Amino acid sequence: MPSVSSSRLSQPILAGVITALVGYLSSFAVVLAGLQAVGASQSQAASGLLALILTQAVCGIALSWMTRMPITTAWSTPGAALLVGAGGAHFGWNEAVGAFLVSGALIMLTGLIPPLGRLISAIPEKIAQAMLAGVLLQLCLVPFTALGTIPQFVGPVMAIWLVVLAFAPRWAVPAAMAVALGIAVVSSSIQYDAAASLTRLPRLEWVVPQFSWEAITGIALPLFIVTMAYQNVPGMAVLKSFGFRAPWSASMIATGAGSVLGSFAGGHAINLAAISAALAAGEEAGPDRSRRWIAGVSSGASYVLLGLISGAIVSVAAASPEGLIPAAAGLALLGILGASASRAFSDPSQRLSALLTFLIAASGLTIAGLGAAFWALVAGLAVRTLIERKTLKS
Structure with missing residues (x-):
């Protein structure tokens, strides 16, 4: 009997640890x-990374504990990829x-004011996905330009990414990131001060x-939209697919409050996990669904431990060969780019608005101080309203 009880605890705990590792790496x-693209120094980016880790850990633990669900x-x-695209703004x-x-x-506010959540849901999915795909395009090209x-x-x-992708797809990106960090440590000439900082x-x-x-x-509105459309809404759907109906209002209030608090230390946004939530x-x-909430708590606790090495990670990344870490980041986003583009262009009747949104978001266009993501949404919505509306109604 003790061994059975131990097994019932160890399985969700291990699942939470793996969830955190996959999400982090x-x-x-x-x-x-993303943080450095919008002006953060190395120490400020490290602070932002730590703020994100701590706030998402606290939110995950609190929501899982209170709801007895693996949130x-x-x-x-x-959102971080969007920041890379916004980096050229003044x-x-x-x-x-x-x-x-x-x-x-x-x-x-989407948790406090339900109509606001419905307003965000009213943004056509194809346009939101096309905007995200356009934002991701430049970053996803980096691995291939860096290869030259x-x-x-x-x-x-x-090579590691491709090999692991063939046998264990879930671990392909974490394995590539681990190899990139290993190469950074071996190939870069980290000075004594930088090496000493790894232990701080x-x-x-x-x-x-x-x-x-x-x-x-240029940042707040597009960041809000992609976080809601590509993280929070799908995160709810993933939980629902496993039989868990997470409370929308409480989840949005908690992650929104965490994002506000973390912003004072440089964190851009936290949200419900989507892909790793599964x-x-x-x-x-x-097998015991009533105990899976333990995985949510375990994931949050694991993030706290990962936060302790965030300074070391940033130091190694800063000392890596130029272009290596951005290339690894581009590999991490290929799956999201593929999924976004596939959804954006899946309906021929909405393809023109999606294409225009995608191209403008990818262009880096800035007019009147407003960035490409904003103008991409404006143009996409305009084309959908003025040109495609009749086709959609018929």
Whole structure:
């Protein structure tokens, strides 16, 4: 009997640990690239990474404990990719942090004000997916351009990614990230001070947010939309597919509040986990569904431990050969790009608006200080309303 009880506990605990490892290793490079693209220094990016880890850990543990459901949380990976695309805009780190705060407040409001959630749901899925695909395109091209400039570094990463993808797809990106970090450690000449910093605990750097219309329209609104459309809504759907009806309002209020709090230390957004959520909610967490909530708690606790090494991760990434970590980040986003593009262009009657949205988002266009993601949404919605509406009604 004790061995059976131990097994019933160890399976969801292990599932939570794996959920955190996959979530962290699959996309930490994307987060670092996004934060640095909008003005964060190395230490500020490390602070933002730590803020995201801690807030999502607390939210995941609290939601899982209170609801007795395996509700796992994560940072917004597509949101981080969006930041890379917004990096050419003319605003500073403090303004970017102000935009993070606004985005988190909007997520909170979707929990407090149900009509706002319905308004976001009213944005056509094809246009939202096309915007995300366009934002991701440039970053997903990096591995292949880097293969021509630093093949000795990127080649092994891509080879490992392809091999693991053939046999254990879920671990392909984490394996590629691990190899990239290993190459970074071996190939880079890390000086003594940098090496010593690997043993220091990371710390939060508080930022005074500033607000500008350009940052709100260029970062906050697109970040809010992709986080809701590509993370929170699918995250709810994944939980529902395993028989768990997570509370929408409580989840949005918790992750929105976590995003607001984390923004003061440079975190861009946290949300319900989507792809990795299945690891904690599915059979991997054990046959007893009533105990799978333990996986949510275990995942949050594991993130806290991963947060302790976030400073080391950032130091190694900063000392890596130029282009290596962005290339690994691009590999991490290929799956999301493929899924987004497939959904965006699946309906011929909505293909024109999706195509225009995709091209503008990928172009890096900036007009009147407003970024490409904003104009992509405007153009896509305009084409859908003025041109495609008649076709959709018929």
